[in-house]
Amino acid sequence: MNTTPNGSSWLETDSLSVHFGDRSALESVSLTFAPSEIVALAGPNGAGKSTLLRCLAGVLQPSHGVVRLHGDVIHRPSPDVVYVPQRTAVDWTFPSSVIDVVLMVRMRRRSRFRPYSKEDRSLAMEHLAIVGMDHLANVQISQLSGGQQQRVFLARALLADGSIYLLDEPFTGIDAPTQELISGLLGQLCQSGKTVISATHDLEQAAATSDRIILVNRTVVAAGPPDEVLTAANLGAAYGGHFSALARLAGKDAA
């Protein structure tokens, strides 16, 4: 069920389960991720996509099972894994400018006794330029549109420079040009040998931009290339019987 593109243990979960109180969010999830691949975690709301991302990020400790990064079990976040939170999970009225948000990831390199250096600022500006936001560097973040917010998050993630990128709903509620820009940048990350894993509920988007789709609903329903995974049977299992329209759409894709 779960494909392993090559034998290396780059990032993997081994019978991962997460329980919140007596509610089970994830049940025995075993997955392997390889360098240079774009993976979409798809599934209905509440399927445990964000929970799985948080486990991979090392923020949430699983109730059972482990996450291994480069062969080692992780117990806390690694600088090699870059997490991009869901846009709506953040307080955008916070008194910060666009460049402040990007500079955040230079914190570790800068002594707490000093302000950010010219180098930090010019790096932040460079990365804002990549996402086309350098002209808004000094704007207060509450004035950004959804697409602009997501661009800022991506600029910050690129500056953080890890080898694994975890994105929570990066394409939700943003304009078409931003969607295109982001999927282009994620493609470049993949080409430079990084792993990109994003949670999404947009199956079409996932099918068009990912090498592999993992259908999740509390456990792994199916995993593999989009045309193998998006079958009527799998979608029925992941979304329940109500999503006949989805299943028809996917059936067409798979045919």
Add this chain to the structure above:
Amino acid sequence: MEWLTDPWAYPFMQNAFLAATLVGLICGITGTFVTLKGLAFMGDALSHAIFPGVVLAYIVGGSFLIWAMVAAVIVAVLIGVVSSHARLNNDTAIGVLFVGAFAVGIAIISTQQTYARDLTSLLIGSILGVSRRDLYLTALVGAFVVTVILLTRRELSAIAFDAVFAEAFGIRVRFYELLFLVLLSLTIVMSLQTVGNILVLALLVTPSATARLLTVRLPAMIGLSAAIGAFSGLAGLYLSYHLAISSGASIVLVATGIFALVFLFSPRTGIITTAIRQQRHYPHPEHDTFASS
């Protein structure tokens, strides 16, 4: 001029002025993060939670600071334990425990002969009783709190902006949250003699809330909040001296008055200013195109 210089003739007033300004300043700085992290309720809880510690220090003797910190730590840990129960959230845990702790304090102090007077001075402060030694201690604790906040400003603001990202980025969120609660407790204890147990929350929340309405930059917000806090302390004490009203109350009323003015008239966000601006842009909404149809 005499109105300004008169009160300074008395040594106890000099101490009081310094204490009020200092406490306003430091509460303004700590308060910025209380406001940003939405911790007003936690601040209220802590100020009540340390009450039994303060009462014990008062009766048994010893340092206010140490007793109060012990009480704060015990209550903070209990809040953690109670809120980790799946069916109770953090707010509920805080609500249950802070009133409980407060009641313990009142129960202890009610065993004393001078019950009524002691209780009043703890609840609303006794700024005229501030000694030189108290002042030095306030300055020392304040300097410590402000230094630590400034050194951890990046972590504290990253956590306030987005705790999950901060955690994923490798910031030890729990450690910094605990550290901040300790700093908040120290700020509250330091302020007790000046404004008392009940009103300290106003100095933590009101100046920073005012600053938040005036600026969208964090450093400016910290500076403005500190300035408004310090001014409230100073101006409030003058008012208290000349109008013969409770010093704690008049300090808080000055801060509240500034907040009200800014809330109504601030150039960018004031509700009256905004209404006037809209009126100017759309002077006659009833003459829309719809009116002709």
